[in-house]
Amino acid sequence: MATMNDVAKAAGVSTSTVSYVLSGKRTISQETREQVLAAIRKLDYSPHSGARSLASSRSNVLGLMVPLRADVNVSVIMQFVAGVVTTARDYNQDVLLLTQDDTDGIHRVTSQSIVDGLLMMDIEARDPRIPQLAKLRKPAVLIGFPDDPQGLSCVDLDFAAASRTAVRHLSELGHRSIGFIGSPQASLERHATYADRARKGFEDACQAAGIAADPRACEPTSAALADALDAMFSRQEPPTALVVHNEGLLPLLREALALRGLQIPKDVSVVAIAPEDAAMAAAQPWTAVSIPAHDIGRAAVEMVMDRLNSDKPVEIRLIVPSLVQRETSAARS
Amino acid sequence: MATMNDVAKAAGVSTSTVSYVLSGKRTISQETREQVLAAIRKLDYSPHSGARSLASSRSNVLGLMVPLRADVNVSVIMQFVAGVVTTARDYNQDVLLLTQDDTDGIHRVTSQSIVDGLLMMDIEARDPRIPQLAKLRKPAVLIGFPDDPQGLSCVDLDFAAASRTAVRHLSELGHRSIGFIGSPQASLERHATYADRARKGFEDACQAAGIAADPRACEPTSAALADALDAMFSRQEPPTALVVHNEGLLPLLREALALRGLQIPKDVSVVAIAPEDAAMAAAQPWTAVSIPAHDIGRAAVEMVMDRLNSDKPVEIRLIVPSLVQRETSAARS
DNA sequence: CTGTTAGCGCCTTCAG
DNA sequence: CTGAAGGCGCTAACAG
Numbered sequence: 001m002a003t004m005n006d007v008a009k010a011a012g013v014s015t016s017t018v019s020y021v022l023s024g025k026r027t028i029s030q031e032t033r034e035q036v037l038a039a040i041r042k043l044d045y046s047p048h049s050g051a052r053s054l055a056s057s058r059s060n061v062l063g064l065m066v067p068l069r070a071d072v073n074v075s076v077i078m079q080f081v082a083g084v085v086t087t088a089r090d091y092n093q094d095v096l097l098l099t100q101d102d103t104d105g106i107h108r109v110t111s112q113s114i115v116d117g118l119l120m121m122d123i124e125a126r127d128p129r130i131p132q133l134a135k136l137r138k139p140a141v142l143i144g145f146p147d148d149p150q151g152l153s154c155v156d157l158d159f160a161a162a163s164r165t166a167v168r169h170l171s172e173l174g175h176r177s178i179g180f181i182g183s184p185q186a187s188l189e190r191h192a193t194y195a196d197r198a199r200k201g202f203e204d205a206c207q208a209a210g211i212a213a214d215p216r217a218c219e220p221t222s223a224a225l226a227d228a229l230d231a232m233f234s235r236q237e238p239p240t241a242l243v244v245h246n247e248g249l250l251p252l253l254r255e256a257l258a259l260r261g262l263q264i265p266k267d268v269s270v271v272a273i274a275p276e277d278a279a280m281a282a283a284q285p286w287t288a289v290s291i292p293a294h295d296i297g298r299a300a301v302e303m304v305m306d307r308l309n310s311d312k313p314v315e316i317r318l319i320v321p322s323l324v325q326r327e328t329s330a331a332r333s
Numbered sequence: 334m335a336t337m338n339d340v341a342k343a344a345g346v347s348t349s350t351v352s353y354v355l356s357g358k359r360t361i362s363q364e365t366r367e368q369v370l371a372a373i374r375k376l377d378y379s380p381h382s383g384a385r386s387l388a389s390s391r392s393n394v395l396g397l398m399v400p401l402r403a404d405v406n407v408s409v410i411m412q413f414v415a416g417v418v419t420t421a422r423d424y425n426q427d428v429l430l431l432t433q434d435d436t437d438g439i440h441r442v443t444s445q446s447i448v449d450g451l452l453m454m455d456i457e458a459r460d461p462r463i464p465q466l467a468k469l470r471k472p473a474v475l476i477g478f479p480d481d482p483q484g485l486s487c488v489d490l491d492f493a494a495a496s497r498t499a500v501r502h503l504s505e506l507g508h509r510s511i512g513f514i515g516s517p518q519a520s521l522e523r524h525a526t527y528a529d530r531a532r533k534g535f536e537d538a539c540q541a542a543g544i545a546a547d548p549r550a551c552e553p554t555s556a557a558l559a560d561a562l563d564a565m566f567s568r569q570e571p572p573t574a575l576v577v578h579n580e581g582l583l584p585l586l587r588e589a590l591a592l593r594g595l596q597i598p599k600d601v602s603v604v605a606i607a608p609e610d611a612a613m614a615a616a617q618p619w620t621a622v623s624i625p626a627h628d629i630g631r632a633a634v635e636m637v638m639d640r641l642n643s644d645k646p647v648e649i650r651l652i653v654p655s656l657v658q659r660e661t662s663a664a665r666s
Numbered sequence: 667c668t669g670t671t672a673g674c675g676c677c678t679t680c681a682g
Numbered sequence: 683c684t685g686a687a688g689g690c691g692c693t694a695a696c697a698g
Contacts, residue, residue, distance in 0.1 A: 003674090003676085004675065004676060005675075005676095013684075015675090015677090015685090016676095016677080016678075016686080016687095017683090017684060017685075018676095019677060019678080020678095022676095023677080025677090025678090026683085026684095027683070028683075028684085029683065029684090032683080032684080044444075046441075046444035046445045048446050048674085048676075049386070049445040049446055049447045050387040050446060050675080050676095051676045052675080052676055052677080053382070053676095054381065054384045054387050054675080054676075054677090054689095054691065054692085055675080055676045055677040055678080055689080055690055056676075056677060056678095056690090057690080059382070061429070061447075064430070068411060068414070074407045074410075074411050075407050077407075078401060078407050082401045085430055086432070094429055094442065094447060095429065095430045096394070096427055096428065097414070097427075097429070097430045099415065102418075108379075109427065111334075112380060113334075113381050113382055113383060114394075114427060221584070221614060221615070221616075222584060222588070222615070222616065251554070251555060251584060252584055252585070255555070255585075255588045255592075259588075281554060282554070283554075336691055337692060346668075346669085347668070347669045347670070348692075348693090349668075349669065349670080349692095349693080350667095350669075352693060352694085353668090353693095353694095356693085358694085359668090360667070361667075362667060362668090365667080365668080380691080380692070381690085381691050381692075383691080383692095384674090384690070384691035384692045384693090385693080386692095387674045387676085387693090388674055388691075388692040388693040388694080389692075389694085
């Protein structure tokens with residue numbers, strides 16, 4: 001492996017000149033620069049990240065803590081991750097993967113200066129990691145919106161507003177009784193903030209509009225869906241519309257309703273809260289409030305980098321949801 | 334941040350002693366060791382990873398290249414990843430996440446000594462990354478089994494044997510016409526090795542046993558499944574059994590068959606090639622050849638670490654599949 | 667069993 | 683606009 005010294009010799013300059021050519025932190029004459037670049041190419045030189053991080057106290061690595069839980073939807077996670085990794089590369093950062101159950105991962109990667117900053121997914125209302133992160137001298141961004149961010153940056157879709165938007169849409173179509181099929185019980189019990197907020201938003205919106213609400217948790221399985229639907233549609237005032245915040249159920253829903261003699265949207269209107277591609281995947285695309293997972297991932301990286309490179313203040317960014325009407329919602333018949 | 338020097342002073346020893354206490358690379362008296370450990374605790378010392386990697390040319394980081402493609406099943410990926418990350422931690426390594434489309438990611442993390450070794454997922458038959466990896470001086474492990482590994486380590490489930498096992502099971506139950514519902518067309522076209530091998534194994538096994546075979550590619554959507562089933566069951570010799578190598582379709586299959594008046598296993602036996610948990614998720618658990626994604630991930634890490642720490646030879650490890658009969662396969666009626 | 671010391675490769679201040 | 687040189691924190695000979 002060639003070192004910076006080798007390059008300097010080959011180019012007939014000093015190492016500092018090579019360093020500055022690379023970092024652009026001072027002006028170098030066109031001529032010298034080209035010599036240096038030529039030498040770099042010739043020797044196939046790459047800087048040694050350890051040496052760089054030792055000298056500059058920057059590792060150019062961001063830590064991303066990902067949930068590998070059964071109760072969170074994997075495809076949404078992947079989209080977040082994709083957004084994070086892609087954006088990180090734009091900032092010349094790499095991404096280190098941490099898992100939720102790596103309990104002292106935060107301390108390890110941070111105290112050893114393995115990472116410059118942290119991104120935390122799947123935040124809970126009173127997430128025990130928050131106080132830990134708040135003490136660090138490295139920036140951290142929460143993807144989620146806890147009860148008390150303790151001075152940390154947060155970014156997420158405004159899930160409460162997402163539900164409200166869905167309810168408003170259905171209300172405008174004349175629906176007066178709406179069911180909500182949400183995240184699995186486990187997500188609610190640990191107060192994953194997206195699950196809590198979506199459900200709360202739904203209840204509040206229905207109450208405000210004087211609409212009968214029937215929110216239910218649901219595992220992403222046929223059996224659980226069947227139970228939920230049976231319960232909903234055997235009530236005195238069965239729903240004429242559903243809000244579904246559970247991507248895993250979308251592929252199952254149409255047939256489950258069909259088995260009960262219900263057609264979409266003739267008998268039941270449905271609004272999904274789901275990533276765009278999940279909503280578009282079906283033969284009959286879902287009317288949906290989209291979860292811009294990729295964009296949220298991007299925003300999260302931008303926010304850490306902002307705090308790393310400048311003294312931009314901490315911010316809490318709630319992304320405003322938007323609903324696209326497609327083929328699964330219609331006026332109440 | 335305390336440095337090793339601070340610790341040494343506090344403990345009244347030299348830095349090398351501290352270093353050796355930490356690395357265990359030479360014997361230290363009980364007494365000194367305890368002094369050092371006490372000082373470490375008191376100062377809340379952590380070694381600086383950059384400095385360490387500079388001095389030892391080991392970063393303690395493994396690179397993992399993950400496909401973020403639409404045509405690969407995300408939940409299987411997550412299980413691989415979980416296996417990799419967990420095992421990496423057992424070896425005191427962290428995991429850096431690279432994506433397939435980060436075209437020069439391999440060169441970057443490798444030439445800058447960001448990682449000590451690489452794990453590549455979703456290998457294709459003639460994967461263009463293989464020659465690139467073969468040239469490196471860092472170990473790499475392929476998760477998959479390409480036409481020519483070029484001296485690299487490989488590990489994967491023996492998908493051909495998985496299909497053979499499934500066919501044998503069905504054959505023993507008396508089935509003489511078997512359909513195969515496999516990976517999406519896109520996976521086959523780029524010759525993802527699991528897709529190719531599973532399909533090939535199916536065809537070969539059927540031919541050898543004189544069984545009518547009907548292999549089809551299928552997207553993980555209701556519509557695609559409907560097409561595939563319609564085509565299969567409108568043939569002269571409709572299948573009495575199916576082998577399904579596509580986790581995304583499992584939640585949809587029962588109802589799709591029911592719509593056509595077919596019950597499992599009375600009218601159609603089904604063997605899934607899928608992760609254990611996917612097979613067990615259904616109300617009626619699937620007879621399945623399991624894809625031990627987590628174990629494969631673990632094995633992959635063990636193999637890089639072997640090559641990193643010792644001079645164990647390169648190996649190609651094909652994991653022998655095993656079938657568990659559950660409720661979806663029965664004797665041909 | 668322990669200490670001394672020379673790097674590892676890069677960044678950056680200080681001189682020029 | 684460029685060079686010289688110290689130091690970042692740790693490892694691993696070498697010396698005792």
